[in-house]
Amino acid sequence: xxxxxxxxxxxxxxxxxxxxxxxxxxxxxxxxxxxxxxxxxxxxxxxxxxxxxxxxxxxxxxxxxxxxxxxxxxxxxxxxxxxxxxxxxxxxxxxxxxxxxxxxxxxxxxxxxxxxxxxxxxxxxxxxxxxxxxxxxxxxxxxxxxxxxxxxxxxxxxxxxxxxxxxxxxxxxxxxxxxxxxxxxxxxxxxxxxxxxxxxxxxxxxxxxxxxxxxxxxxxxxxxxxxxxxxxxxxxxxxxxxxxxxxxxxxxxxxxxxxxxxxxxxxxxxxxxxxxxxxxxxxxxxxxxxxxxxxxxxxxxxxxxxxxxxxxxxxxxxxxxxxxxxxxxxxxxxxxxxxxxxxxxxxxxxxxxxxxxxxxxxxxx
Ligand SMILES: *[C@@H]1O[C@H](CO)[C@@H](O)[C@H](O)[C@H]1NC(C)=O
Ligand SMILES: *[C@@H]1O[C@H](CO)[C@@H](O)[C@H](O)[C@H]1NC(C)=O
Ligand SMILES: *[C@@H]1O[C@H](CO)[C@@H](O)[C@H](O)[C@H]1NC(C)=O
Ligand SMILES: *[C@@H]1O[C@H](CO)[C@@H](O)[C@H](O)[C@H]1NC(C)=O
Numbered sequence: 001x002x003x004x005x006x007x008x009x010x011x012x013x014x015x016x017x018x019x020x021x022x023x024x025x026x027x028x029x030x031x032x033x034x035x036x037x038x039x040x041x042x043x044x045x046x047x048x049x050x051x052x053x054x055x056x057x058x059x060x061x062x063x064x065x066x067x068x069x070x071x072x073x074x075x076x077x078x079x080x081x082x083x084x085x086x087x088x089x090x091x092x093x094x095x096x097x098x099x100x101x102x103x104x105x106x107x108x109x110x111x112x113x114x115x116x117x118x119x120x121x122x123x124x125x126x127x128x129x130x131x132x133x134x135x136x137x138x139x140x141x142x143x144x145x146x147x148x149x150x151x152x153x154x155x156x157x158x159x160x161x162x163x164x165x166x167x168x169x170x171x172x173x174x175x176x177x178x179x180x181x182x183x184x185x186x187x188x189x190x191x192x193x194x195x196x197x198x199x200x201x202x203x204x205x206x207x208x209x210x211x212x213x214x215x216x217x218x219x220x221x222x223x224x225x226x227x228x229x230x231x232x233x234x235x236x237x238x239x240x241x242x243x244x245x246x247x248x249x250x251x252x253x254x255x256x257x258x259x260x261x262x263x264x265x266x267x268x269x270x271x272x273x274x275x276x277x278x279x280x281x282x283x284x285x286x287x288x289x290x291x292x293x294x295x296x297x298x299x300x301x302x303x304x305x306x307x308x309x310x311x312x313x314x315x316x317x318x319x320x321x322x323x324x325x326x327x328x329x330x331x332x333x334x335x336x337x338x339x340x341x342x343x344x345x346x347x348x349x350x351x352x353x354x355x356x357x358x359x360x361x362x363x364x365x
Contacts, residue, residue, distance in 0.1 A: 031276075038340075038354070039087075039121060039240075044281040046343040052283055053090045055080075055235065056341060056351045060284060063339045063353075076353075078237055083128045085237035086353040089344070091115035093232045095205055106211040108226035112156065114205035115234045117197050119344050128237040129194030133186045133208070134230040148178040150211045151186070155193055156204035171207055194236060208232065264295035264305055264330030266359050283341040283349070290358055297328040297364030306333050306363030315364075333363035 035043060059080050078085045095112035113131075120126070133151075154171035175188060197203035210226060272287035273279050279286070299319040301307040307315075311328035318325045335356040344350050 039119075039352070040345060042345060043278070044343050044345050044347075046281055046347050049343050049347050050090075050092050050231075050233070050349065052341065052349055053233065053235070056088060056090060056349055059088065060339055060341050060351055064285070076239060078128075081128060081237060083237050084125075085127045085239045087124065087238045087240055088351040089119065089236045089238075090349040091117075091234040091236060092347055093234070098207070104211065106150075107209060108212070109208070109210040109229055111208045112205050113208055113232050114203075115194075115197070116346050116348075117194075117203055118200065119346060119348060119350075120198065120236075120238060121240065123242060124238040124240050126191070126195050126198070126236060126238050128235070129190040130235045131188040131190045131206075131232060132235065133188075133232045135184060135228045136230050148180055148212075150176070150178050152176045152207075152209040152211075153188065154207045154209075156207055158204065174206075190234065194234070262296050264293060264297050264362050264364050266291045266332075266362050267294050281343045283343065285338070285340070288338055288358070292359055293330045293332050293362035295330045295362070297330055301328075301364055306361060308363075308365055311364045328364040330362055331365050332359045332361070333365070334359075334361040336360050 031043070035041070059078065062080070076084060076086050078088065092115075093113050094116060095114035098110040098112055131153075152173065153175040154173050156170065157172055158170040174190075174193065179186065193206075210229065269290050269292050270287055271290045273282045274286065297305060297307070297311065297315060299315040301312050301315050305311075307328065314325060314328050318327050336358045337353055337355045338357045339351060339353050341349070341351050
């Protein structure tokens, strides 16, 4: 065991945890170990899960199709968004509507936007943050004449005190723009701002204001416009470096070959997430072919057994002294990644790339 390379050891641990679960050993320790390796403190229990954003479905499906062709350098890049990263999260907005004392007549919506970043781990490097503001695309709601509306987005820098003139000092204006009210979604690059939110005390969120265009006189409350406001969400891409370095190319397919033999080789193991009681928070896949290594490592070791010189010597010693020295172990020597789409502990939707999830090849070590 002392000679098993570190990544294989880690992977063997992960696989053992999966196996224990799959085999019905309901001990909470393997489960919590596995959750921890997935970056979760406890098993998520989504209460009001948001619909899965189409961008995540698109990337997930593309990766499923590409699995097998994905090179190691691709694993830590999100090609679709052209940024480095292996974790994509869509944070749900947890801010409240603001009912300020003296609304401007044209102002029809004022809302705090808050995204809880506690899921981001320390070692993760934030590479992209994009805010999406969604409107229901209902022509009934479009104000007559297609008049423009004005959008202001500010970063909250301190608690806003009701009815004081200090409003300007507690906000930093990021965006002030006019838009035709026909967009289904508006997108804003918040990469810089979101980087500053890594420290929880610095994350006071944003203030979103919507108003009718000032050119319209007399201003009237464009209720239709504000009724068409649906929700906001923040797409965040980050890079967890320690997952990247272990990157290897997947070899053939998910399926291990089936040839009757008691020699060391990959055996088929399908892990179904519903069998382990994880179906309510793992969105996709429903399960996958994880495989495992099992079999003899007899003397003399043949080349197909992918042994080390040490293992060859160990089988020789074992054949001379079967009691004193064990056979080498049949362990994973090549593993490949999969992507999992799930809800985390804050009901955010996450697409994460996990290394070392599938055993492709075994060896005597
Ligand atoms: C953010 O989420 C964490 C974990 O769920 C929770 O402990 C914390 O209170 C939340 N913070 C805020 C400000 O809601
Ligand atoms: C978003 O902003 C960051 C930092 O200001 C910049 O590096 C990046 O290129 C921008 N992304 C896009 C898509 O414009
Ligand atoms: C991963 O590789 C990068 C560069 O290749 C290196 O800077 C970094 O220290 C490595 N991280 C780990 C955890 O090995
Ligand atoms: C050993 O590696 C070769 C390719 O390098 C592979 O074809 C073979 O299946 C592996 N042996 C086992 C037992 O996995």
